[in-house]
Amino acid sequence: xxxxxxxxxxxxxxxxxxxxxxxxxxxxxxxxxxxxxxxxxxxxxxxxxxxxxxxxxxxxxxxxxxxxxxxxxxxxxxxxxxxxxxxxxxxxxxxxxxxxxxxxxxxxxxxxxxxxxxxxxxxxxxxx
Numbered sequence: 001x002x003x004x005x006x007x008x009x010x011x012x013x014x015x016x017x018x019x020x021x022x023x024x025x026x027x028x029x030x031x032x033x034x035x036x037x038x039x040x041x042x043x044x045x046x047x048x049x050x051x052x053x054x055x056x057x058x059x060x061x062x063x064x065x066x067x068x069x070x071x072x073x074x075x076x077x078x079x080x081x082x083x084x085x086x087x088x089x090x091x092x093x094x095x096x097x098x099x100x101x102x103x104x105x106x107x108x109x110x111x112x113x114x115x116x117x118x119x120x121x122x123x124x125x126x127x128x
Contacts, residue, residue, distance in 0.1 A: 001019065001042055001043075001044070001114055001115065001116070001117045002017055002018070002019040002042075002043065003017065003018045003019070003024070003040040003041065003042055003113070003114055004016075004017055004040065004041045004042075005017065005018060005027075005038060005039075005040055006038060006039050006041070007036065007037075007038045008037045008038055008039070008088055008089055009036065009037070009038075009087070009089065009090075010089060010090040013036075013038075018040070018114060019114075021111050021114055021115070024110065024111060024114055025107060025111060028052065028106075028107050028110060029107075031052045032052060032054055032055070032103060033054075035051070035052070035053040035054075035086060035087040036051065036052050036053075036087075037049070037050070037051040037086055037087060037088040037089075037093070038050065038051075040110065040113060040114075041064055042064075042113070042117040044117040045063055045064055045065070046061065046062070046063055046064065046117060046118070046119075047061075047062060047063070047064050048060070048061055048109070048110065048113045048119075049061075049062070050106060050109075050110060051086035051087075051088070051093075051095070052103065052106065053084065053086055053087070054103070055079075055102065055103045056079060056080065056084055056086075056100050056101065056102070056103060057100075057101045057102070057103050057105070057106030057107075058072070058073070058084075058086060058095045058099050058100060058101060058106070059072070059073040059101065059106060059109055059110075059120075059123075060072045060073070060128070061073075061113075061119040061125060068127070069127045070127065070128050071119060071125035071126065071127060071128070072099050072125065072126060072128045073099060073101060073109065073120070073123040073124075073125055074098050074099060074123055074124040074125070074126055075097075075098060075099065075100060075101045075102070075105070075123065076105075076123060076124075077102060077105075078097060078098070079097075079100055079101070079102050080097045080100045081097060082097055083095060083096050083097055083100075084097070084100050101123070105122065105123070108120070108122055109122055109123065
């Protein structure tokens with residue numbers, strides 16, 4: 001699949017397209033050093049919004065029309081005791097501990113979205 005990347009940061013990175021897992025995986029790894037919140041949109045009508053902050057991530061799956069349902073990934077492994085603040089457009093966005101994912105799992109979720117255009121089967125998704 002081909003995915004369109006958009007960064008929600010105050011000084012956003014340029015929009016770009018990904019269709020290669022190796023390239024997307026390398027890009028995700030390069031984002032670990034800084035906090036990022038962004039989205040990947042697919043031409044099948046769905047998008048994956050996600051945040052990366054070092055060893056943590058979070059993910060939300062929804063339609064490109066932004067109509068409900070909004071599904072958030074639930075971690076199978078608790079990685080933080082309480083919530084974590086991800087930087088979204090320059091302000092802190094609190095994400096509950098049950099929605100904070102280990103980075104390696106988030107990376108697998110994103111790469112699966114590249115492959116299928118669907119929500120990942122690696123985690124449970126709940127309506128928020």
